[in-house]
Amino acid sequence: MYFLTKELYFPPVEEASYEGILAVGGDLSVERLLLAYRNGIFPWFNEDEPILWWSPPERMVVVPQLYKVSKSIRNLLNRKLFDVTFNQDFEAVIRQCQQIERQGQEGTWITEAIIESYTQLHKMGLAKSVEVWQNGDLVGGLYGVDLGHVFCGESMFSKVSNASKIAFVALVQHLKEHNYKLLDCQLHNDYLEQLGAFEISRDTFIKVLKS
Incomplete structure (x- = not known):
């Protein structure tokens, strides 16, 4: 495991641990995040904890051009229960992702420093949000880092049933329309798998990222 200094540097991703931890420390500056x-x-x-930097051996992704919306979500969309916007309230979305209670999880990794840095990325046009509204209230959403051909999803929240699903599908459809190659979902979890994400190797992911 590599211990970062003030130098703007990361070791090769192949040096990550079995679990995917590559480095410790450094900072959350916009330059380092990018x-x-x-x-x-x-x-x-x-x-x-100190800042941990990850590059796991398997990466959870969606290929927008191959994504098929499930019948249940299509039915939800057809019922028009929600309104969806993009980049209308990034700070509210990241705050809700920070504050939402998650089953089996104590605390949050979305610290004030994270919020400050990603909000700065948003102001630069490099971090984006999807908002889901119901009767004028923000009830779901997600945010992530936009690399132009790969969108790196960071976190999502839902205050009413299915709101985060609507945000996820709206994002995938948007990425498909704009010819993105991947939606990066980072690490496997059952919810992402239910939404249609799957794992590819780190090598494959890096090749797409660098293409």
Whole structure:
């Protein structure tokens, strides 16, 4: 495991541990975050831990051009229960992702430093959000880092049933329309798998990222 200094540098992703931890420390500056994402690396750590940088051996992704919306979600969309917007309230979305209670999870990795850095990325046009509204209230959404051909999803939230699913599908459809190659979902979880994400190798992911 590599311990970062103030130098703007990451070791090769192949040096990551079996679990995917590549480096510890450094900072959350915009420059370091962009260097990380452009090389298949992302930060993920608990509030009371040093910054951990990850590049897991398997990457959870969606290929927008191949994505098929499930029948149940199509039915939801047809019922028009929600309104969807893009980049209308990034700060509210990241705050809700920070504050939402998640089953089996204590605390949050979305620290004030994370919020500050990603909000700065948003102001630069490099971090984006999807908002889901119901009767004028923000009830779901997600945010991530936009690399132009790969969108790196960071977190999502849902205050009412199915709101995050609507955000996810709206994002995939948007990426498909704009010819993105991948939606990066980072690490496997059952919810993402239910939504249609699947794992590819780190090598394959990096090749797409660098293409």
